[in-house]
Amino acid sequence: MASLKDLRIRITSVQSTKKITSAMKMVAASKLRRAQEAAEQARPYAQRMESMLGNLAAGAVGQDGAPALLAGTGKDDSHLVVVMTANRGLCGGFNTNIIRSARQMIRDLQAQGKSFKIFTVGSKCRDNMKRDFADHMVGHFDEFGRTGSSFAEAEHIGQSVTAMFEAGDFDVCTLIYANFVSAMTQNVTRQQVIPFPVPEVDEGDDVATGGGYEYEPSDTEILTDLLPRNLAIQIFRALLENGASEQGARMSAMDSATRNAGDMIDKLKMTYNRTRQAQITTELIEIISGAEAI
Amino acid sequence: MADTLQLDLVSPAKLLMSESVGMVVVPGIEGYFGVLPNHMPLLSTLRPGVVSVHDGITDAPAKQFFVDGGFAEVNPEGCTLLVDEAIAVDEITADNIAERRSAAEGRVQAAESEADRTAAEKALFIVEEMARAMSEAAA
Numbered sequence: 001m002a003s004l005k006d007l008r009i010r011i012t013s014v015q016s017t018k019k020i021t022s023a024m025k026m027v028a029a030s031k032l033r034r035a036q037e038a039a040e041q042a043r044p045y046a047q048r049m050e051s052m053l054g055n056l057a058a059g060a061v062g063q064d065g066a067p068a069l070l071a072g073t074g075k076d077d078s079h080l081v082v083v084m085t086a087n088r089g090l091c092g093g094f095n096t097n098i099i100r101s102a103r104q105m106i107r108d109l110q111a112q113g114k115s116f117k118i119f120t121v122g123s124k125c126r127d128n129m130k131r132d133f134a135d136h137m138v139g140h141f142d143e144f145g146r147t148g149s150s151f152a153e154a155e156h157i158g159q160s161v162t163a164m165f166e167a168g169d170f171d172v173c174t175l176i177y178a179n180f181v182s183a184m185t186q187n188v189t190r191q192q193v194i195p196f197p198v199p200e201v202d203e204g205d206d207v208a209t210g211g212g213y214e215y216e217p218s219d220t221e222i223l224t225d226l227l228p229r230n231l232a233i234q235i236f237r238a239l240l241e242n243g244a245s246e247q248g249a250r251m252s253a254m255d256s257a258t259r260n261a262g263d264m265i266d267k268l269k270m271t272y273n274r275t276r277q278a279q280i281t282t283e284l285i286e287i288i289s290g291a292e293a294i
Numbered sequence: 295m296a297d298t299l300q301l302d303l304v305s306p307a308k309l310l311m312s313e314s315v316g317m318v319v320v321p322g323i324e325g326y327f328g329v330l331p332n333h334m335p336l337l338s339t340l341r342p343g344v345v346s347v348h349d350g351i352t353d354a355p356a357k358q359f360f361v362d363g364g365f366a367e368v369n370p371e372g373c374t375l376l377v378d379e380a381i382a383v384d385e386i387t388a389d390n391i392a393e394r395r396s397a398a399e400g401r402v403q404a405a406e407s408e409a410d411r412t413a414a415e416k417a418l419f420i421v422e423e424m425a426r427a428m429s430e431a432a433a
Contacts, residue, residue, distance in 0.1 A: 038307075041307060041308035041309060042306055042307065042308075044302070044304050044309040044312075045304040045305065045306050045309070045376060046306075048302065048304060048367075048374050048376060049376055052337070052365065052367045052374065052376065055337075055367075055369075056337060151306045151307070151378075213335045213336060213337050214334060214335065214336045214337070215336075215337050215338070216322055216323060216324050216336065216337070216338035216339070217323055217324065217338075217339065219337070221339075222337055222338075222339055222365070225339055225365075226365060233306060236306055
């Protein structure tokens, strides 16, 4: 049985843990609000960009000389997996879920006999991926600002990815990140960005197939401009979604940690009081039986 | 009121405007063009310049935004402008421009590769266009 002193020490220690987790929860909650706003404001641009590109791509995809970012290299032997996690832990299953999905995908690729490369965003997944796939790591980025991701950072990642693609290092590029649904739910998403997935269109619809558009300057020029930018935008959106998801996951993780600490304190206090009472009773019995013996 | 068209002005950071308007004048890569309702489908890249939004009632533009480049899509549903950055013209200040200009000039000086230099010169060009937009708005 633990002594009273030991119990007291445990109680104070759990109490300070509780203070820390509840402070982290509140910080995460306020960061979440900002991150969520940013993610939601970036959505319209990314969606419209996708639909614009979809219209344009549907018309251009069949033609010769369509940009490689759109048409692909004609193979899918070599994959680039861009894994995005947070820089910090203590956010529940957030990092683990993303990494698990990435590992699953890599195993599938290995099973199909395809080669793969890994680009990591966020220090958590670099540390994890390094253990097993150190030879396949081709790039890393983790310098996002404390206040959230800026478009310039996404552009930077996009440029490195495009440069690798142009050098013929891979055929297909997939982003793995957590899509923000709510503070409680984040969905790990795999999104193929290279080659651009052309949406299915109705053949009869003139505008949707790109036939009805007039281009200024020309469709290929617009495409070569639009595609790298679309890549940056999709990465930017992924970064923001991930940022919001991270804070959401941290908030709920810290919320349950605070609750658990509270439960633990209650239990410890109960044991403490019981032990104290038992000690007092024993002392009293000793005194009384001592007095009776005289 | 006559016909209107749906205008969406979006930057990566946020949705700046999503309204029905009478007409919008857009800085296309090959010159400014006006978009009225039922304009033919068009895709164009944008040059740095001023987007003027007209409500279709008065002659003077209701709102003006400086944009630093992007894309415009006109389709039967309306007009979508995807821009990198947009600032309302009446919010541009001389200080703001001076700050951007010195940053851009610094980049031109510091440019090491050809690509760096081109990007930096483009940034400087954007600042000049911005200054012009401000002085025109003031005039």
